[in-house]
Each structure stands twice: as C-alpha cells, then as structure tokens.
Amino acid sequence: xxxxxxxxxxxxxxxxxIADDFTYDNLRRVADAAGRVFAEENPGGLVIVGFDTxxxxxxxxxxxxxxxxxxxxxxxxxxxYLPTPALCWxxxxxxxxxxxxxxxxxxxxxxxxxxxxxxxxxxxxxxSFTDRVEAALQPAPPTERGAFETVDLVGxxxxxxxxxxxxxxxxxxxxHVAVDPLYGAGQGYLAETLRSFGVTVTEIxxxxxxxxxxxxxxxxxxxxxxxxxxxxxxxxxxxFITDGDADRIGAADRTGAFxxxxxxxxxxxxxxxxxxxxxxxxxxxxxxxxxxxxLAAHLGLEVVTTPVGFKWIYEEMVKGGxxxxxxxxxxxxxPDHVRERxxxxxxxxxxxxxxxxxxxxxxLVDDLIAVTGPMEYLRVDLKLDPSVKDAFVARMPxxxxxxxxxxxxxxxxxxxxxxxxxxxxxxxxxxxxxxxxLVRIYAEASSAGVVDDLLxxxxxxxxxxxx
Numbered sequence: 001x002x003x004x005x006x007x008x009x010x011x012x013x014x015x016x017x018i019a020d021d022f023t024y025d026n027l028r029r030v031a032d033a034a035g036r037v038f039a040e041e042n043p044g045g046l047v048i049v050g051f052d053t054x055x056x057x058x059x060x061x062x063x064x065x066x067x068x069x070x071x072x073x074x075x076x077x078x079x080x081y082l083p084t085p086a087l088c089w090x091x092x093x094x095x096x097x098x099x100x101x102x103x104x105x106x107x108x109x110x111x112x113x114x115x116x117x118x119x120x121x122x123x124x125x126x127x128s129f130t131d132r133v134e135a136a137l138q139p140a141p142p143t144e145r146g147a148f149e150t151v152d153l154v155g156x157x158x159x160x161x162x163x164x165x166x167x168x169x170x171x172x173x174x175x176h177v178a179v180d181p182l183y184g185a186g187q188g189y190l191a192e193t194l195r196s197f198g199v200t201v202t203e204i205x206x207x208x209x210x211x212x213x214x215x216x217x218x219x220x221x222x223x224x225x226x227x228x229x230x231x232x233x234x235x236x237x238x239x240f241i242t243d244g245d246a247d248r249i250g251a252a253d254r255t256g257a258f259x260x261x262x263x264x265x266x267x268x269x270x271x272x273x274x275x276x277x278x279x280x281x282x283x284x285x286x287x288x289x290x291x292x293x294x295l296a297a298h299l300g301l302e303v304v305t306t307p308v309g310f311k312w313i314y315e316e317m318v319k320g321g322x323x324x325x326x327x328x329x330x331x332x333x334x335p336d337h338v339r340e341r342x343x344x345x346x347x348x349x350x351x352x353x354x355x356x357x358x359x360x361x362x363x364l365v366d367d368l369i370a371v372t373g374p375m376e377y378l379r380v381d382l383k384l385d386p387s388v389k390d391a392f393v394a395r396m397p398x399x400x401x402x403x404x405x406x407x408x409x410x411x412x413x414x415x416x417x418x419x420x421x422x423x424x425x426x427x428x429x430x431x432x433x434x435x436x437x438l439v440r441i442y443a444e445a446s447s448a449g450v451v452d453d454l455l456x457x458x459x460x461x462x463x464x465x466x467x
Contacts, residue, residue, distance in 0.1 A: 007137060009130035011309045015105050015114035018055055022113045024063055025141040030115050031064040031101070033136035035071035037129065038099055045098035046074040050087035050153060052104040052185040052245045054113050055210035057081065061103045062148075064115070068101070069146025078153040083185045083246030084116065085333075085342035086157035092122030092338050093156070099125075104185065104245040107219075107329075110212040123314045123339040158193055164337055165348045166356065167197050173355030176200040178239040178252075179347075180227035182217040183209045186246030190344045199351065204230065217243050219250025219330055219343075221258055228256035238354070238361050240347035247341035248330035251350060253361035262289035262377055265326035266368055268346060271353040272323060272334075273299050280323030283316045285309070286416050287328040287379075287442050290425040294372040307416035308431065314339055328379070328442070375425065376451050377444045382462055386437040392462050393432055399461060404428055405445075405453035428454045430462060 006021060007014055007030060014030055016022035038047055047068050051061035061077055069075040074096070078087070084102050091100040098120055105112035117125035117133065125133075177194065181187040183205045191203040204227060205213065216223045219241035227239045231252055241250040251259040259267075265288065272278040281302045284292050288305075296303045301323065306312035310333070313325035317335040326332040331341035354360060359367070384392075396418050401409055404420055405428075411421040417431030417440075426445035433440065439462050443454035460466035 007134070009134060011311065012106065012124060013114050013116035015108060015112050017111050018113050024060070027060055027063055027115065028067050028141040029137055030133070031067035032138060032142040033133045034101065034117060035068040035073060036136045037132050038068070039071040039073055042098040044072055044074065046076065046094065046096040048076045048087065048091050048094065048097055048100045048153070049148075050078040050082050050084070050090075050100070050102045052084075052102075053081045053183060053187065053208060053210065054105065054110060054244075057103045057113060060113065064101055064103065065148040066145040067142055069148050070142065070144035071146070073146075075146070075148035076151045076153075077148050079150045080154060081185050082154050082157070083189065083242075083342075083344060085247050085338060085340050085344065086153055088118055088122035088340040089157045089160060089338045090153045091118055091120065093160075102245070106245045107217055107243040107248060109216055110183075110210065121318075121339055123317070124311045126311070154189065158189060160337070161193055161345055161348060162196065164345065165352045169355040170194075170197040170199060170348070170351050171355075173199070173351065175237045175351060175354060176202070177351070178227050178230050178234075178236050179203045180205050180224060180239060180241045181246065182215055182219065182223065182241065182243060183207075183212040184217045184242060184244040184246055186242035186344060189246070190240065190242060190347055193344065193348065194351065197351075202230065202234065202236065212244075219243050219248055220260075224250055224252070224258070228252045228258065232256035238350070240350065242343035242347070243330070246343045249332060249343040249346040250330055251347070251361060253365070255362060257362065259361055259365060260377065261326065261328060261330040261332070262291055263365055263368065264330070264346060264350065265324070265332055266291050266295045266372070267353060267364055268332065268349050269295060269301070269324055270299070270368065271349060271356075273301070275353065275356050278323055281316070281321050283313045283322055283325035285312065285327040286413070286419060287429055287431070288326065289328075289375060289377055289444055290427070291368070291372045291375050292326070294425075295368070298371055310341055374446055375444055376446070376448045377442075378448075378451050378455060379440060379442045380455055380459075382439045382441060382459060384437050384439060384462070388463065389432060389437045389439060391464065392439060395464065401457075401461070401466070404457045405450055407450075426450060426454070428458050430458055
C-alpha cells in the first residue's frame, strides 16, 4: 500500500500511472481526503464528478463518487465521458455546486490517469485547498460508501457552446474541416457541434481507444502530423485538434502548417475585440509570445503576465475585467464562458472568425503578422540526468550572461525559472520541471535562425558548457 507521502498534487491535480500508483485504493484515499475538506467547508454540498476516455476512467469516477458521498455530500456523476471544461461549466452554472472532481490526465500519455479538483466557480483549486486535501490523506482507503446520481452534463454544455458563437457566421462559411481529438474527451463533441452549424467535418481518432492508439494526446507536432497530412491531401480548410481532456487547442491551416497556440491566442483576441466589440485585460503566461503584447498594444488593451500555469491566469480572472487568458501550451479561456481553458470553444471561435471575415487560417495569420510584425518561437525539452538538473538549479541564481546568440542581455527575470530579455523583443526562458529531470528551454525572436542560436546557448547554459 502506498503511504501518504506518495501522493502529491501538482500544478493541476494528482496524476499517476494506472495500476501502478493510480489504483482504486489510492483513488479512494484521495477522494476521501477531498470529501473531508469539501464537507468541512460546506456540509451536504453538491460535488459534480466527470471523467475522460482513459482506461477505467468511468469506473474510477464511480469509485470516487461513492467515497465523496459517504461524507454526506450530494454527488452527481456524468453519464458519459466529457471534456474538463464541460465539468467546469456544469459546476459554475449549478448554484448548489460547491466544487467538482475530474478524472483525467489531460495531455499526459494514455498510461496515466489523474484527479483534478475544481472550485465553486469551475476554476482550478488553489494550492491552499490542495494542501488541505493532502493533509487529510489517510494511510488506508475508506470502507464507507454513499449513493450518487447519474446526470447528463454534456448536453447543457454543448448547448452553451452553441449559444456563445454566431451560428449564422459559421454556417455561411461553407467550411470543410478536419477534427482530431487525439482519442481524448473531445471526440464526437466538437465534430457534432460544428456539423450542427452546417460545417462539413472529417474526424479522425474519434473512437474509443483507451491506449490512444499509441498517440501522445498533446495538440502539437509531431503528434498531429496525421491530421496535418489529411488537410493537405484532401484540400480541407483547416484542422482543429484538442488534447486528452479537450481543454487545449491546436490548429493547422489549409496547407497543413501548424498554427501554434500563441497565434491562436492573438487571433481570438483580435476577433473578440474587432468583430465582437468586446474588451478587457489580456492575461498571458511568461512563456507566451510577445505577439500577444504587440497586438494588445495595437488594440489598446492591457496585458498582464503571470508565471507559467493556468492557475495564475485563473487568479487574474477572479479579479474581474479579463477578456481572455492564454498559455503557450494551448490552454485558452474566456471568463464570460467559464474560468477555465476550453479547446472546443476556441475551435468554434476560429471557425466563427473565418466565417465572418471570409478568410482561411493562413490569411488570418498573415493579417495578424502584418499588424504585429514577425516573430518565430520554439520550445525544446531537455531530459537530463537528475544530478545535471540539480547542478543547473544550483547555478541558476548566479547566471548572468552579457550576451546570448550575439545579442545583448538587457534584463533578467527570475520570477519563474530564468528569462533573458534581448533587443527587438527577443527572449530566452529556461524552467525546470518539478516532477521530472527535465529543463524546458523556450526562445522567441524575429527569425528562426536566431531562435535556433538562442536555444543552443540555452542548452549550453544548462549543461555548463558555455564559456
């Protein structure tokens, strides 16, 4: 039996390998601890439980629900798999709900499952809450069980999505798009919604396959190469891709070119302001492109930059006045919908923008770059021996190179990893993983060649190979 020290909540819940650490016993221990904390704050309150398409996810959800209910809580469980934003929307729009639990491992490989906690407004649980849950963990699984109700959470959510977008604009677009849910919880739902607007949809990886067909469910290359090739060979207008729990978005234009999340954030902001007449602060993470800052300046919007992780964006959303929050990994949210990322909504808004402007994604990106100026971006994940990572962490406080890729270092930000600001909005960021022997290196500059040089210098700094 795993001890209490084996279960730790990361940036967005507890995740572990199914049948290794993610067992029914450990799940019940976590559900028991969450139930204790929920019931302590709101005795008899309603907790809503959802699950994705991973192996046994529905059965794990039932097990969690029974334990939560044993604490005197009312519990509702989804009658089918659903995206994380659907669970969050259900919690936020049920006045009786005090929180939610989502069984998902998001963009992690198929071998993983996870336990996400959501608060009364559908947003991510703060560290103060998950710390209390960790402290409430018991060494043995509980034996008590309670009753729960099975409900439809998907139907109301999809209706809300349809109500958020301009059906006529999408219907008039005449689009034929590819949809790739990467075997995740968006399967069927995005395709179904687009078809309800008259869009012709070719969906791949949309059948139940708990092993995800060997695919890594993260909507970035190379995991999306198949759908990009499909767009090219069949002459489709675009591809929309969601991750394992459909809270992240990726896209490709008619040539199969990847439209990265930075550009999607900027496109959606532009659409909300110029086409919908909306306004508000734009929140982005430290690792997100300066394209967002440049566009916001053009539109007269304030930009708030946070550490990496959507929980920091959520904290800004709680303050109010936020138009949109987005992160480099493809998690983008609009608080007028729900204070959470939503890959399906972002895909629908891109389709709406294409319909209203009568342009393809490539043309929309070209118009965007004409406003912001060109910037190229790349991230590499450097897997290291743990001792090498530890040595880099020890050196980080003293790192202060005068130049990188031949460019003057003008400012160093040490708020989340270490970020070097360079001329012409170029930058290099290095961050360590808290759970793996991994250093993520991000770079942005006006040309791909400079990006490559920055990444090479970043790697040299990590490995202590730079003179």
